[in-house]
Amino acid sequence: xxxxxxxxxxxxxxxxxxxxxxxxxxxxxxxxxxxxxxxxxxxxxxxxxxxxxxxxxxxxxxxxxxxxxxxxxxxxxxxxxxxxxxxxxxxxxxxxxxxxxxxxxxxxxxxxxxxxxxxxxxxxxxxxxxxxxxxxxxxxxxxxxxxxxxxxxxxxxxxxxxxxxxxxxxxxxxxxxxxxxxxxxxxxxxxxxxxxxxxxxxxxxxxxxxxxxxxxxxxxxxxxxxxxxxxxxxxxxxxxxxxxxxxxxxxxxxxxxxxxxxxxxxxxxxxxxxxxxxxxxxxxxxxxxxxxx
Amino acid sequence: xxxxxxxxxxxxxxxxxxxxxxxxxxxxxxxxxxxxxxxxxxxxxxxxxxxxxxxxxxxxxxxxxxxxxxxxxxxxxxxxxxxxxxxxxxxxxxxxxxxxxxxxxxxxxxxxxxxxxxxxxxxxxxxxxxxxxxxxxxxxxxxxxxxxxxxxxxxxxxxxxxxxxxxxxxxxxxxxxxxxxxxxxxxxxxxxxxxxxxxxxxxxxxxxxxxxxxxxxxxxxxxxxxxxxxxxxxxxxxxxxxxxxxxxxxxxxxxxxxxxxx
Numbered sequence: 001x002x003x004x005x006x007x008x009x010x011x012x013x014x015x016x017x018x019x020x021x022x023x024x025x026x027x028x029x030x031x032x033x034x035x036x037x038x039x040x041x042x043x044x045x046x047x048x049x050x051x052x053x054x055x056x057x058x059x060x061x062x063x064x065x066x067x068x069x070x071x072x073x074x075x076x077x078x079x080x081x082x083x084x085x086x087x088x089x090x091x092x093x094x095x096x097x098x099x100x101x102x103x104x105x106x107x108x109x110x111x112x113x114x115x116x117x118x119x120x121x122x123x124x125x126x127x128x129x130x131x132x133x134x135x136x137x138x139x140x141x142x143x144x145x146x147x148x149x150x151x152x153x154x155x156x157x158x159x160x161x162x163x164x165x166x167x168x169x170x171x172x173x174x175x176x177x178x179x180x181x182x183x184x185x186x187x188x189x190x191x192x193x194x195x196x197x198x199x200x201x202x203x204x205x206x207x208x209x210x211x212x213x214x215x216x217x218x219x220x221x222x223x224x225x226x227x228x229x230x231x232x233x234x235x236x237x238x239x240x241x242x243x244x245x246x247x248x249x250x251x252x253x254x255x256x257x258x259x260x261x262x263x264x265x266x267x268x269x270x271x272x273x274x275x276x277x278x279x280x281x282x283x284x285x286x287x288x289x290x291x292x293x
Numbered sequence: 294x295x296x297x298x299x300x301x302x303x304x305x306x307x308x309x310x311x312x313x314x315x316x317x318x319x320x321x322x323x324x325x326x327x328x329x330x331x332x333x334x335x336x337x338x339x340x341x342x343x344x345x346x347x348x349x350x351x352x353x354x355x356x357x358x359x360x361x362x363x364x365x366x367x368x369x370x371x372x373x374x375x376x377x378x379x380x381x382x383x384x385x386x387x388x389x390x391x392x393x394x395x396x397x398x399x400x401x402x403x404x405x406x407x408x409x410x411x412x413x414x415x416x417x418x419x420x421x422x423x424x425x426x427x428x429x430x431x432x433x434x435x436x437x438x439x440x441x442x443x444x445x446x447x448x449x450x451x452x453x454x455x456x457x458x459x460x461x462x463x464x465x466x467x468x469x470x471x472x473x474x475x476x477x478x479x480x481x482x483x484x485x486x487x488x489x490x491x492x493x494x495x496x497x498x499x500x501x502x503x504x505x506x507x508x509x510x511x512x513x514x515x516x517x518x519x520x521x522x523x524x525x526x527x528x529x530x531x532x533x534x535x536x537x538x539x540x541x542x543x544x545x546x547x548x549x550x551x552x553x554x555x
Binding site for chain 1: 306313322349350351367368369373375376377380381382383386387390391392394396397398399400425442
């Protein structure tokens with residue numbers, strides 16, 4: 001027992017634990033919308049794009065949050081712009097722009113070295129070097145996201161479930177989508193140091209999928225996903241210390257274990273709830289119904 | 294007849310709209326009046342759903358004019374096939390979605406709960422409020438979306454293929470329900486490709502094939518000539534109990550040997 005509590009004597013660990021728990025809760029909360037709207041790939045892509053900004057900021061010794069934030073926003077706008085022209089699909093646009101940004105980040109860090117967090121820490125997360133400012137930033141982003149979800153709950157739910165009808169029922173769908181993208185970018189940016197670029201997408205998806213397997217209610221799914229994310233962050237960070245592996249890895253593996261356990265105890269039937277979770281089936285072609293003679 | 298915008302809920306004057314270079318709707322002129330019950334019939338790609346979107350205001354015409362008084366309140370019921378039935382919402386949550394203004398708190402107020410209970414009771418699904426949307430039958434799912442639409446107290450209800458893929462019993466249920474709502478003063482406009490099961494029972498029809506082919510009561514509109522212009526296929530129209538009955542006149546292509554003789 002004393003061995004389990006030992007890391008709590010270290011300030012760096014307590015800070016990392018607070019950040020990881022908040023990061024898990026934040027990703028679990030926003031992940032519900034991202035998963036249900038079929039935006040998981042955007043989350044994955046944005047985290048990679050932000051890595052380019054992270055590297056560029058580190059090379060020129062610019063504030064990491066501002067530099068990577070601007071870079072991520074520019075990437076999101078570029079994806080939107082390319083997809084809008086319909087020359088290629090949005091998934092292909094994400095693939096091109098975000099991986100190019102990621103590759104640029106790798107090239108910059110390899111060529112010029114790094115003055116901020118280490119390369120491994122940026123990719124897979126780390127509990128070392130979590131600063132007071134990191135705690136404040138993630139606390140601020142979590143409170144902001146919770147406020148957005150609380151105050152725009154109905155509009156966000158309507159937009160996520162049925163954007164076409166929401167649009168004609170007085171909800172500004174484009175504004176809600178933009179708000180969600182903004183909150184998603186902030187969430188990825190603020191959790192990157194602990195979870196890492198390559199693993200952020202998993203923390204967005206796993207808690208939401210597990211929560212969906214446990215409930216049929218949207219409000220309960222939000223609460224469960226947030227709680228599961230927080231628990232995975234807390235447990236994953238402890239495991240990271242004791243096993244001496246990157247924190248992002250242990251947080252994601254904890255989530256995967258929870259997924260496996262829920263699957264085991266509830267049976268495969270619950271997994272069917274998550275099939276096509278983000279899809280709106282195509283409308284079948286119609287032909288006149290008459291009596292054939 | 295040229296529609297008079299003054300007494301119409303929505304009127305379209307020579308409306309043309311296309312998603313690309315090719316227009317989907319051409320010179321469509323019509324008016325939707327209070328307490329009217331109209332069906333839009335036409336083949337796939339004839340512009341039925343696009344016409345609904347123009348009426349809803351989600352697309353703007355490239356030419357022509359849409360007149361919709363500010364006071365006109367419109368609700369929309371989508372096709373069941375377009376809904377993600379795995380989405381985690383209960384019937385109560387789904388119906389309450391349309392209440393997007395007036396309250397910032399996520400949970401329903403006592404007044405809102407009572408309103409949801411009332412509308413579900415009116416539609417005969419009061420006991421299903423806590424069920425997940427997938428656990429409903431096709432008719433109940435349709436009633437749930439009508440409940441969501443009615444919660445906004447609309448003057449006009451637009452429905453996209455409300456009887457697509459449902460059985461005869463559910464179709465009859467739906468016709469009775471819509472007829473009752475219409476009798477209470479609600480204007481209803483729906484699209485359908487079901488000529489015998491749905492269109493023939495409606496008071497008013499619009500035959501559409503990118504432009505309006507004919508409008509009027511089913512007995513006036515469902516004729517062999519209008520149907521051939523609308524669907525591009527030969528059909529025969531019989532009469533049964535005062536209602537038109539449409540019968541396919543499908544003739545297979547002659548066999549190769551017969552073609553050689555011909």
